Amino acid sequence: MKKQALIIGASQGIGFGLSQVLASRDWQVTATYRSTTEDNSDPTIQWLTLDINDTKQHRAFCEQLQSQKYDAIIINAGIHGPHCTFVDKASDDDLFELYKTNTISPMRLASHLLPYVKADTGVLGFTSSIMGSLNENTEAAMPIYSSSKSALNMLTRSLRPQATANGVTLLSLHPGWVSTRLGGEVAPVSVDASAAGLANVIEQAQGKQGHHFLDFQGKSLSW
Template identity: 55%
Template sequence: MASDKTILIIGASRGIGLGLVEQFLAQGWQVTATTRGTPVQNSSAHWLALDITDPASQHYFIEQLADQRFAAIVINAGIYGPAEQRVDQATDAQLNQLFLTNSFAPVRLAQRLLPYLASHSGVLAFTSSQMASLTENPAAEMPLYAASKAALNMLVRALHPAAQQAGITLLSLHPGWVQTDMGGEKAPVSVEQSSTGLKQVIISAASKGGHHYLDYQGQTLEW
């Protein structure tokens, strides 16, 4: 990874995002992190406000970055969507919010953030899901959530020409079934386990190029 050891983590006030903040700080990285609410107390990260679904918020956030360059950017956005994961029972508003948050807004933001990554070594990572794969999720569990993450994977792939030209590596990452507000207390993977693994996957991806679909243990997933 680039010697300046700087990372931007989008959506970091809790769960996996906050876990990543703590992991990279512990490794001596300079961390810039975003939250829609109050910044985390007693953290040496630099916190900025951002609602990725709000164009005005995105614009103001980008202005605050000025001329910074990051070795890595992680876009950690995700909501479960409607409790009843059936397209015939979800409202248009619920579906629009799900795909805006999980698919469209992260990639819109990423397109604006590409110039802020270190050229020839930068890593742009997205929190996706194993659920997004037809191969890895043959029973179509959590279909609405899974579909939104599958859309994210495809839109990230569409970034590949621009990323390749800049020498940037793209990652679609499955954090595991994690003990977060979304994953629940019965999930088998702790936030610490997931964020520790993801940190290593991100660091190891520098200068590799291409677009990779990996889990938090670095295992390649089938699209």
């Protein structure tokens, strides 16, 4: 039987690339977009719509999944947020949108999705960032965006008791600095290279259990 993946936030960039790579490796992929997507013509990918910030939709979204059990669910949606360095230079609205999109909504959605991850071998992953690590990002580059990922990592850890009880592996994933709308054109890693690496990491994590912070090449990152 084909492995099943659900990729949340796959209209473009890393999520789109990961959906394509897993489908090419014969996974059955369900992917989500909120309004439009780069290309939904691949008949092997099932597309659903979801704006993760519309949290009232979360329950109804999950009900569509029926009794499906996924080998991997990856919550990838994210934004850069305000480009300034200091919180006092950013508007409340921009800060709230950032933390809601990168931290609060992924965690709310995860609590609904955890029962849909296959017991014992399944993976629940979040696209985090190396920037969210105090040890790896010692100078606090891009602190506002980075802190949204630090908080995401900590809240992901809070899922560990429930994940462990079901044998589910939690992954906080760093995709590399990737050439996307968010990463910018000068980023050194292509979507294809990042997505292929992330797919390897996800495949190798099946059944590992615990909570791991890994980059797209499988390197373990410090928190």
